[in-house]
Amino acid sequence: MKTVGIDERTVEDRREMEEILLAAKVGRLGICWNGQPLIIPVNFVYENGAIYFHGSDLGLKTEFLRRNPDVCFEVDEFWGTVPASVPCEYDTAYRSVVVSGTAQVLSSPEEKTVPLRLIVAKYAGQDAAKGLTPLMVEEYRSSRGRETAVVKIRVKAMTGKRSTEKPTRKVE
Numbered sequence: 068m069k070t071v072g073i074d075e076r077t078v079e080d081r082r083e084m085e086e087i088l089l090a091a092k093v094g095r096l097g098i099c100w101n102g103q104p105l106i107i108p109v110n111f112v113y114e115n116g117a118i119y120f121h122g123s124d125l126g127l128k129t130e131f132l133r134r135n136p137d138v139c140f141e142v143d144e145f146w147g148t149v150p151a152s153v154p155c156e157y158d159t160a161y162r163s164v165v166v167s168g169t170a171q172v173l174s175s176p177e178e179k180t181v182p183l184r185l186i187v188a189k190y191a192g193q194d195a196a197k198g199l200t201p202l203m204v205e206e207y208r209s210s211r212g213r214e215t216a217v218v219k220i221r222v223k224a225m226t227g228k229r230s231t232e233k234p235t236r237k238v239e
C-alpha cells in the first residue's frame with residue numbers, strides 16, 4: 068500500500084497493528100464495484116494474517132465481493148477528545164488500522180466451520196462455539212432460505228496510526 072504523509076502518528080510495529088485488530092469488535096469493510104463505493108460494518112475475527120466475517124449470502128456486500136475482491140478494512144479505538152487552551156488545538160486520541168486485501172467467499176462447509184467457530188467464540192464464548200459442526204453449517208438456512216456466507220480477507224498490507232499521547236484529561 069502506498070503511504071503518503073507518514074508522521075509521528077504512524078504505527079510501524081506490526082504487532083501493535085495486530086493487537087488493535089484482535090481487540091476490535093467491529094470492522095468497516097470498504098468495497099467498490101462499477102464505480103459505487105460502499106462501507107459495511109461487520110463483526111469479524113483476525114486469525115493467522117487473515118480477516119474472517121460471516122453474513123447472509125444474499126445482498127450487495129457479497130455481490131460486490133464476488134465481482135471485485137479488492138477490499139479495504141478499517142478498525143479503530145476512540146480514546147477521547149484531548150482538550151487544549153484554544154479550540155483549534157483540541158485533538159482526538161485514537162489508534163487505528165487500515166488493511167488492504169483480497170476477499171474470497173468460502174464455499175465448502177469444511178472451510179467455513181473453523182472461522183465460524185472463531186467468530187462464535189469471540190462474540191458468544193467458547194462454549195457456544197464447541198458444538199458447531201460442518202453438517203450444521205451445511206444445513207443452516209436463514210429466514211430468507213439462504214446459506215451463511217463466510218468471507219476470508221487475505222491481508223496484503225496494513226498501516227497503523229495512533230495519536231501521539233493518550234489523553235490525561237478527556238472531554239467526554
Ligand SMILES: Cc1cc2nc3c(=O)[nH]c(=O)nc-3n(C[C@H](O)[C@H](O)[C@H](O)COP(=O)(O)OP(=O)(O)OC[C@H]3O[C@@H](n4cnc5c(N)ncnc54)[C@H](O)[C@@H]3O)c2cc1C
Nearest residue numbers: 093105107108109110111120121122123125126127128129
Ligand atoms: C456493529 C455492526 C455489526 C455488524 N456485523 C455484521 C456481521 O458480522 N455480518 C453481517 O453480514 N452484517 C453485519 N452487520 C450488518 C451489516 O452492516 C449490513 O447491514 C449487512 O451485512 C447487510 O449488508 P448488505 O450489503 O448485504 O446489505 P443489503 O441488504 O444488500 O443492503 C444494501 C444497502 O443497505 C445499506 N446498508 C447496508 N448496511 C448498512 C448499515 N449497517 N447501515 C446503514 N446502511 C446500510 C447500503 O448502503 C446499501 O444501500 C453489522 C452491522 C453493525 C452496525
